[in-house]
Amino acid sequence: STASIARAGAMELHANMARALDDDKRKKDINDAKLRAVSQRVDYDQFCNMVAGAHLKPVRPIDREGGGGFDYFVLPADTPAEARRAPRPTPVLAPRTTASGLKVPKTGLEFHRAWRRQCRAHTQRLEYLRLVDPALIPVLFQAEFEPDVFGGIVHTLRAAAEPCPEDEAAVAAAMASGDTAALEGALLAAEWAAMLPEVNKFALALEFAQDEHQEDVRALFRKLAALAASPWRRADLPPRLRDRVRSALDRAELARAAATYGCGTEAA
Numbered sequence: 001s002t003a004s005i006a007r008a009g010a011m012e013l014h015a016n017m018a019r020a021l022d023d024d025k026r027k028k029d030i031n032d033a034k035l036r037a038v039s040q041r042v043d044y045d046q047f048c049n050m051v052a053g054a055h056l057k058p059v060r061p062i063d064r065e066g067g068g069g070f071d072y073f074v075l076p077a078d079t080p081a082e083a084r085r086a087p088r089p090t091p092v093l094a095p096r097t098t099a100s101g102l103k104v105p106k107t108g109l110e111f112h113r114a115w116r117r118q119c120r121a122h123t124q125r126l127e128y129l130r131l132v133d134p135a136l137i138p139v140l141f142q143a144e145f146e147p148d149v150f151g152g153i154v155h156t157l158r159a160a161a162e163p164c165p166e167d168e169a170a171v172a173a174a175m176a177s178g179d180t181a182a183l184e185g186a187l188l189a190a191e192w193a194a195m196l197p198e199v200n201k202f203a204l205a206l207e208f209a210q211d212e213h214q215e216d217v218r219a220l221f222r223k224l225a226a227l228a229a230s231p232w233r234r235a236d237l238p239p240r241l242r243d244r245v246r247s248a249l250d251r252a253e254l255a256r257a258a259a260t261y262g263c264g265t266e267a268a
Helices: 002-040 044-052 081-085 108-117 122-131 134-140 147-161 168-177 181-198 202-207 211-228 239-248 251-260
Strands: none
Touching: 002 044, 002 134, 108 122, 108 147, 122 147, 122 181, 134 181, 147 181, 147 202, 147 211, 181 202, 181 211, 181 239, 181 251, 211 251
């Protein structure tokens, strides 16, 4: 009957809304855990543990006078059966190894060693950068951050961002074909560029970087500024990419980041 169809539609809508709200909360919890880990300057393993446990609920203190035992644990709220049936993606960090044998570095020393010994080609360097969550960059480079490695990173980021199209027709063609690889390279570059100034020895590495790498920085921010004004920000992208575009290619944030590199006027 019409009433049954309406009830079924309402239940499905309720289930979809519950899933969407739960997914949004999970994303917020994970992002908050990353920011908390960075502010506390924890090591890699502690960072992973904090992110993995982002969804856990706190436990209330037990009232010793009133007793209560296990009644004081806070259990997750129940969700409708329809919402529980749909599988939810489990947030994970980047894989610990790549096809070429590169592993996620746990310390700056490991990163420097692998960067110099195993990452000779651009594709290897880009593959290595993809292994590192940008939010982890200040933690990773707590102790070591050499000017030559900084220079190699910004050169790789510039090369990763350059292929991303800026004009309306090229963006439309990429969207029509579903090819977002160039965009994802540019987003990686923007996310790394935004977090590198949070590294302890960033100012020293920037000051002693070679002239060619200083030009890489300027060219990178010119490209990112152009992308921030491009149709990508209005494109009908999948949610995961749409959120990254809005965050990484925000004009005000890019201008602030560029200023820390000493090229604010060029990227504004």
